[in-house]
Amino acid sequence: xxxLVESGGGLVQAGGSLRLSCAASRNIFGINTMGWYRQAPGRxxxxxxxxxxxxxxxxxxxxxxxxxxxxxxxxxxxxxQMNNLKPEDTAVYYCKAVADIPVRRDYxxxxxxxxxxx
Numbered sequence: 001x002x003x004l005v006e007s008g009g010g011l012v013q014a015g016g017s018l019r020l021s022c023a024a025s026r027n028i029f030g031i032n033t034m035g036w037y038r039q040a041p042g043r044x045x046x047x048x049x050x051x052x053x054x055x056x057x058x059x060x061x062x063x064x065x066x067x068x069x070x071x072x073x074x075x076x077x078x079x080x081q082m083n084n085l086k087p088e089d090t091a092v093y094y095c096k097a098v099a100d101i102p103v104r105r106d107y108x109x110x111x112x113x114x115x116x117x118x
Contacts, residue, residue, distance in 0.1 A: 001025050002110070004095045008080075009112030016116070017083045022095030022109055024076035030101030034071060034078040038091035038114075045094065049080060062088075085116045 008020040024031060035050025049059045049069040057069055068081045078095065095109035 001027055003028055003107040004097055004109035006093070006095050006109040006112045009093060009114045011115045011117065012085055014086055014116055014118050016085050017081070018085065018114060019082070020080040020093055020095075020112060020114075022078045022097075024097050024107070026076075028076070028097060028099050028107060030099045031076055031097050032100060033096075033098040034076075035096050036069065036078070036080045037094045037096055038089075039094070039111075040088075040091040043091075048093070050096075051078065082114070085114075087116045087118045090114060090116050 003025045004022050006022045008018060012018055033050055033052045036048040037045050038048050039045040047060055048063055049067055051057050051069050051071050054071055054073050066084045071078045092111040093114050094111045097107045099105055
């Protein structure tokens with residue numbers, strides 16, 4: 001069973017919005033952090049935003065004020081609302097979950113493409 005299932009990527013014009021979703025498998029227990037990373041061609045994967053213990057959020061400086069991360073704890077689903085998108089936001093976006101039952105382990109989604117045209 002795929003541990004994390006992402007959806008919501010696509011093509012949008014600059015200034016537009018997209019909402020990404022990531023649902024964790026019910027086979028994952030003890031999730032304490034969920035977040036989004038992105039990787040553009042030729043660049044390293046970087047943190048976009050994450051949410052810890054259901055409420056503590058952190059954002060990359062480049063997305064502050066434009067992106068909002070939220071979580072539905074009952075469904076183990078994390079969302080990334082992306083507004084005022086810029087061409088430099090173009091990347092493959094990956095969902096990540098950190099769980100600690102039975103041991104600490106990172107889970108990754110398969111990635112979803114976000115393309116912002118100028």
